[in-house]
Every structure is written in structure tokens, then in C-alpha cells.
Amino acid sequence: MRRLDRWIGLPLCVLASLALRLSGLVPQRTFAPPRRVLYVALAEMGSIVLAAPAIRQCARTHGVMPTFVTLAQTRGVFDFLGGEFNREVCVLRTTSLTALCADLWSFCRRMRRGGIAVAVDLDPGSRFSALVTLLSGARRRSGFEGMAQPYRGSLYTHTVDCPLGRHMSENFAALVEAPFSEIESSTTTVVDLFIPAAASTQTAESGSVLHRLRQRIPYCDPGRRRIVLIHANRSDPVPQRRWPQQRYIELCQRMLAEWPDIFVLLIGAAAEENAATALCAEIDDSRCGSVAGLFSIGELPTLFALATILVSSDSGPAHFAAHAGLPVVALFGPETPQRYRPLGATVTLYAGLPCSPCLSAHNQRASSCRDPRCMQAIEVETVLGAMRDALAPAERAATA
Known part of the structure; x- marks a missing residue:
């Protein structure tokens, strides 16, 4: 195209x-x-x-x-x-x-x-x-x-x-x-609208989503464990936006060790199903499973309602989750969060290297970069720290 x-x-x-x-x-x-x-x-x-x-x-x-x-x-x-x-x-x-x-x-x-x-x-x-x-x-x-x-x-x-x-x-x-502008004089102010998408259908769909989730992963119980969603973005047509796979493996292993009450779900499109399954095998933990390709985009609000937080690189699911009111940790590199930060309760991590951003509408998001150091510069500990900050209010409320 x-x-x-x-x-x-x-x-x-x-x-x-x-x-x-x-x-x-x-x-x-x-x-x-x-x-x-x-x-x-x-x-x-x-x-x-x-x-x-x-x-x-x-x-x-x-x-x-x-x-x-x-x-x-x-x-x-x-x-x-x-x-x-x-x-x-x-x-x-x-x-x-x-x-x-x-x-x-x-x-x-x-x-x-x-x-x-x-x-x-x-x-x-x-x-x-x-x-x-x-x-x-x-x-x-x-x-x-x-x-x-x-x-x-x-x-x-x-x-x-x-x-x-x-x-x-x-x-x-x-x-x-x-x-x-020439029809009537008015001023438009955009505000962050955190109304869950298709909220009226979430109750009706929640049973179906839960049923299929338990069919795929019988030991995943959102009622007993906090659900952490991970979108590794393996099918992104712009590979420069991907965080290294080994970092995702380390992140999931460390968060599972730090929080014994969480369950990690890898999400993604049908094209990412094989990659998500392989990533899950590398993480090698009974509290980690993949639902990539299981739910349609229209069913994501219901899945987000079951979750506690999403970690993702700059991608569609990060915007979907933020729009639905789910806290998001978003990783940016070749594009700047100053321009594309998801609206909502979002923490953006951005190294801000001199070469960033290298993707724009002017170059139709085509970059000659084959070594995206801007994404490699985001450390696992930095992401974990952002997750701790995002999860802290709920943890304090639970222990109060």
C-alpha cells in the first residue's frame, strides 16, 4: 500500500x-x-x-x-x-x-x-x-x-x-x-472520555468471554487472581515499535515472582497466536497463559473489565485499554508519547533518544532503522517500577 x-x-x-x-x-x-x-x-x-x-x-x-x-x-x-x-x-x-x-x-x-x-x-x-x-x-x-x-x-x-x-x-x-467554522462560531475542547466502550453489552457478553477464557485456560480465575494483560505486539507491521522478546520473558517471570496473586494473560490478534504461545512456553509458569486470537476487538471491553493492568508497546490494544478505563503501561520508542500517548490512566515509558521519533506521517511510518535502540533502552526494572506505581493504590485499598 x-x-x-x-x-x-x-x-x-x-x-x-x-x-x-x-x-x-x-x-x-x-x-x-x-x-x-x-x-x-x-x-x-x-x-x-x-x-x-x-x-x-x-x-x-x-x-x-x-x-x-x-x-x-x-x-x-x-x-x-x-x-x-x-x-x-x-x-x-x-x-x-x-x-x-x-x-x-x-x-x-x-x-x-x-x-x-x-x-x-x-x-x-x-x-x-x-x-x-x-x-x-x-x-x-x-x-x-x-x-x-x-x-x-x-x-x-x-x-x-x-x-x-x-x-x-x-x-x-x-x-x-x-x-x-463558517457555519457557526464555537469552540471545541477535547476531554479524556473514559466511558467503557460498548458498556451496554458488557454484562451480556461477560458470560461468553468468561466461558471461553476458562475453556482455554481452566485454571485462570479472575475472581481469585488479579489479571495482568501483556501485548507483545509480534504482528506489528512496524517492527521498530516492538520491545525485545527476551525483555517480555524476564518481565513476566519477575512479576510472577513478585506478586503471587496475579495471573498473566498474553493477548493479541489471531496472527499473533503462535508467537504468543511460544512466548508463554518461554515464560514457563502455570500462572501464565495465552488468549491471543480468542476474542474479537468488540469483546475486548469485557476482557479489560476483568483485568487489572495492561503492558504493551505503542499499539492499538494500548489505546483500546485506556479508552475502556484500564490502567496501561505503554512503551514508546520510534514515535513520541507527546503525540500518540493513549488517553486515560496511562504511564508512558520513553527513552527520548536523539534519533526519536523517526516515524511520522511524512515518511508513512517507514524507517531505515534496523536496530531500535530506543526500545532496547527501556529496562525491565523501569517497567516493573511503573507497574508497582500503577498497582499501589489498589493494593493499599485492599489492605485498608
């Missing part, structure tokens, strides 16, 4: 920009308040979670219903967020060029029949997402633009800078509000 975005997306953006200028398609002076807003959510799942507070607030402030277009591999995040995020979602398959073109054609017809007037591109660096935003037919289109962003033509009617030193939730707040 990166190569297609560069070699095909770039000339298409140039041609589309030229066509827009020649056709004179500019935003109308008079613009009625829209009823629906399209969010082009082709970014990583963690970024979509960071945009959620701004999208919710826009729906409340302007009385609009959100509609989403996303990739098949990120569809699950909308099940996780629930509510208005799961009402209308268009999915684009990338399994083949034929499937992608068919889905794009269906998407264009659906959007134009629905009369989408406002479209917001949540991806700060993809040319493909900019083109999808244009294809929606929306008269007002907002997207990120600036020195830190790659060239995407002049496809937006409203552009917002995406400063490297500002958290993405704040950048998304400005982006989402931009198309409404």
Missing part, C-alpha cells in the same frame, strides 16, 4: 487537484448545516480511538450523525467503540485490486445518494485517503496539511496543521471542527 500510495497516489492527487481547479469546484458561500458527516478512517486503529472524543463532541455540538469508511482490517475498532461509531460503516477490502475498485464504486454511489456534505480525512499522511475523501462528493472536505505532511494536492477545502509537538487528540479536534 505504501508503494501504491507513493507511485500511484501522488500523480492521482496532482491530476485531481488540477481537475478541481479547472472545474471550479469550490466550497459554496451559503452552506446549510449538515445532518451527516463522513469520517475517512483509513488510519491505524489507535489513531481512530484518539479521534473518538472529537467525533463524539462534534455529534453533540452540531447534531450530526457520523458515517465512516474504513479498511476491512480496521473494521473491528468500530465494534469496540460501539454506539454511534457502529451505525453506518463502509468497508473497503484490500485483498485485491478488483475488490478494492468494487468497494470504492459502491462507496461513491452510497455517499452521493446519501447527500454527504462534509467529509473529514483522519489520516495525516495517506494520499489514498485524500482521494477517497474527494470521491465522497462532499462539498466541504477537511484534512491535515503542513510541513510535516507529504504532498497530497489541493483536495481539501479546509486544511489544518498537524504540529509534531501537539497530541493527536487535539489535532483531531481542530480537524473535525474546521468544516463548521
Whole structure:
């Protein structure tokens, strides 16, 4: 996708920009308040979670219903967020060029029949997402633009800078509000919303989640032991973000020795199941098991409700857990927590080496680094210390 975005997306953006200028398609002076807003959510799942507070607030402030277009591999995040995020979602398959073109054609017809007037591109660096935003037919289109962003033509009617030193939730707040700036005067303030995702379904689903958990690991009892979740992130397409596997092994062995009342669960996607099973075998403790691939993204809120804390590198599950109100210890290296820290009760560990951050929207998260010292610099003792601090309040309350 990166190569297609560069070699095909770039000339298409140039041609589309030229066509827009020649056709004179500019935003109308008079613009009625829209009823629906399209969010082009082709970014990583963690970024979509960071945009959620701004999208919710826009729906409340302007009385609009959100509609989403996303990739098949990120569809699950909308099940996780629930509510208005799961009402209308268009999915684009990338399994083949034929499937992608068919889905794009269906998407264009659906959007134009629905009369989408406002479209917001949540991806700060993809040319493909900019083109999808244009294809929606929306008269007002907002997207990120600036020195830190790659060239995407002049496809937006409203552009917002995406400063490297500002958290993405704040950048998304400005982006989402931009198309409404001339409709009414309002100020948007993003707050951390720690409402468990799909809370209304957690009670109904908890029995199913517990049943499958006990089927997979009969000796895991959340009622008797504190559950510590570990996401080793073995399937990350950006390997620079991974913490060394040996560190995870040492961390789990040391925490199991220090806290006799905990049970460690390794979580992850289905693609990580074999890696998680192998990691569990290396840890070699009866109080450690793997549930990688067992639960869907939409079921994660229920699993998080059973847990005490999550330890993960910078990844989607860290954002999911923080959004659901679970304490998180997040390990950052090639990207900065100043920009991508999960919202919520999160402790971020970041070495802050001179070469960090090396991943950005400008380079489409492609780095030549093959020796991520920024992740290697995070010691096991540092992670354990962060866990002790995060677990201390609950431990004091239990002994009071």
C-alpha cells in the first residue's frame, strides 16, 4: 500500500487537484448545516480511538450523525467503540485490486445518494485517503496539511496543521471542527472520555468471554487472581515499535515472582497466536497463559473489565485499554508519547533518544532503522517500577 500510495497516489492527487481547479469546484458561500458527516478512517486503529472524543463532541455540538469508511482490517475498532461509531460503516477490502475498485464504486454511489456534505480525512499522511475523501462528493472536505505532511494536492477545502509537538487528540479536534467554522462560531475542547466502550453489552457478553477464557485456560480465575494483560505486539507491521522478546520473558517471570496473586494473560490478534504461545512456553509458569486470537476487538471491553493492568508497546490494544478505563503501561520508542500517548490512566515509558521519533506521517511510518535502540533502552526494572506505581493504590485499598 505504501508503494501504491507513493507511485500511484501522488500523480492521482496532482491530476485531481488540477481537475478541481479547472472545474471550479469550490466550497459554496451559503452552506446549510449538515445532518451527516463522513469520517475517512483509513488510519491505524489507535489513531481512530484518539479521534473518538472529537467525533463524539462534534455529534453533540452540531447534531450530526457520523458515517465512516474504513479498511476491512480496521473494521473491528468500530465494534469496540460501539454506539454511534457502529451505525453506518463502509468497508473497503484490500485483498485485491478488483475488490478494492468494487468497494470504492459502491462507496461513491452510497455517499452521493446519501447527500454527504462534509467529509473529514483522519489520516495525516495517506494520499489514498485524500482521494477517497474527494470521491465522497462532499462539498466541504477537511484534512491535515503542513510541513510535516507529504504532498497530497489541493483536495481539501479546509486544511489544518498537524504540529509534531501537539497530541493527536487535539489535532483531531481542530480537524473535525474546521468544516463548521463558517457555519457557526464555537469552540471545541477535547476531554479524556473514559466511558467503557460498548458498556451496554458488557454484562451480556461477560458470560461468553468468561466461558471461553476458562475453556482455554481452566485454571485462570479472575475472581481469585488479579489479571495482568501483556501485548507483545509480534504482528506489528512496524517492527521498530516492538520491545525485545527476551525483555517480555524476564518481565513476566519477575512479576510472577513478585506478586503471587496475579495471573498473566498474553493477548493479541489471531496472527499473533503462535508467537504468543511460544512466548508463554518461554515464560514457563502455570500462572501464565495465552488468549491471543480468542476474542474479537468488540469483546475486548469485557476482557479489560476483568483485568487489572495492561503492558504493551505503542499499539492499538494500548489505546483500546485506556479508552475502556484500564490502567496501561505503554512503551514508546520510534514515535513520541507527546503525540500518540493513549488517553486515560496511562504511564508512558520513553527513552527520548536523539534519533526519536523517526516515524511520522511524512515518511508513512517507514524507517531505515534496523536496530531500535530506543526500545532496547527501556529496562525491565523501569517497567516493573511503573507497574508497582500503577498497582499501589489498589493494593493499599485492599489492605485498608
